[in-house]
Amino acid sequence: METSTSTWAAYTLAWLATAAIFLLSNHFRRKKVLNLPPGPKPWPIIGNLNLIGSLPHRSLHQLSLTYGPLMQLRFGSFPVVVGSSVEMAKVFLKTMDVTFAGRPKTAAGKYTTYNYSDITWSPYGKYWRQARKMCLMELFSAKRLESYEYIRTEEMNSLLLELFKSSGKPVLLKDYLSTVSLNVISRMVLGKRYLDESENSVVLPEEFKKMLDELFLLNGVFNIGDSIPWIDFLDLQGYIKRMKIVSKKFDRFLEHVLDEHNERRRKHGNDFVSKDMVDVLLDLAADPSLEVKLERHGVKAFTQDLLAGGTESSAVTVEWAISELLNKPDLFEKATEELDRVIGQNRWVKEKDIPNLPYIDAIVKETMRMHPVAPMLVPRCAREDCKVNGYDIQKGTQVLVNVWTIGRDPELWDKPEEFRPERFIGKDIDVKGQDYELLPFGSGRRMCPGYSLGLKVIQSSLANLLHGYKWKLPSDMKLVDLNMEEIFGLSTPRKIPLVAVVEPRLPLHLYSL
Ligand code: HEM
16 A cells, blocks of 8 residues: 555656656747847846836937847836837838737726727727727818818917917916817817816816826826736836726716717707717717727727827927927027918918928927927737747737937937927928838827827917917026926926917917907
């Protein structure tokens, strides 16, 4: 009996030893065979998170100077690959776009976008493809954008009037800009300003702007729990708590919007005509032929994406443009010389004038080169194991394309630290995802679907702000005091919002719009 027990024990031991050797050898063979891109050595548990500061695009830029344009790091337990050159951007966003068209799973996607039901965070697949088709055919078609031009003009006029009322006094520019963007997008998406105090709204405009700022920040931050999942429940930075709070506030607002839209639909019966983007989304949600059903939470998630995407980014870009120009007064002169020559002193700039204003266009491009709203785009994710430049990239690896680094590459740009719009004059470089040295909207399948709306709002607000007003810093501030630092989130605004003083520069009758 004793002999048979010890025989069994010996058998089991031998079996376990063989299994362990097999598993270990497999593990080492796999490790040896994988040829990962170069990168800093990761620490246990935290990986390379210790190397990432509060401005991650700058930290990764520094690392890329050591490890090259294709490097691999570990954020906690997850591999992250960073592309920092035109060639790498082309590989990730063009040549191998389908492979890298995924998005990583993040707490932000889960808690703030109805469990990845929006466009930005939804995984690559039928649902997302259908969403993009809706954007292309319905929401952002040239015809639809044109049909909303009158909204953009009315809102622009009210910005120009409001600024006139504050002439000579210090103004917080971003507040004015985000009001215009919010009103434009709100009227296009929701059918009315909604956030007017006079409209008895569920959320006041100031509160809504704070909600958007919070949403943008939380969608861009490095939440440690995303990288080290087993401590996720501790919510060490408190971000998840904040995500839940902000998404509850959005949900209350979006529920109200959908109820009102459905009520209007019921009231008009068969005579109902869709007039805004929520109507279009509700039409699609009711369409039985849709390949993937669009549920109520999907309509809410899309609506939130459109409101968020459309408000913050344009305001941030115009604020940076004016800040850079304040730093270089001679550029103001060049811009106003062009405006006076092309538009004249007796009218405001219209959207159709933009193609005739190459210097304004160059200022916008130069601002987007130096201050891309999303300096590393929105993270992508490898959908399968693959090879890039001979290196192995494993399925699930997060991919960042550092367009901030590309914008500072001295081999591409002469004196890249200088704000010089002239560099774009006579050059055939555009921002629409075809020229990989300038990708403020990304490129490829996941490129920003709202880019043409964003560009229209940015170009015409900047042109009119420069045409209609002289800009200076408040009298108690000198140029050297103008802090040009940024903060990181899903957008990258000025750390200290710009305060400036405006004086009208056109005949006064033009300001009674
Ligand atoms: C200055 C204006 C804007 C800038 C700089 C900007 C920038 C970007 C960038 C860099 C991306 C990620 C692209 C990628 O992953 O390759 C993106 C995605 C997106 N943007 Fe924009 N955007 C702007 C305006 C807008 C507007 C006006 C809207 C909608 C009203 C919008 C909606 C979106 C959406 C829904 C996505 C996610 C696309 C997807 O994952 O398929 N954006 N944007």
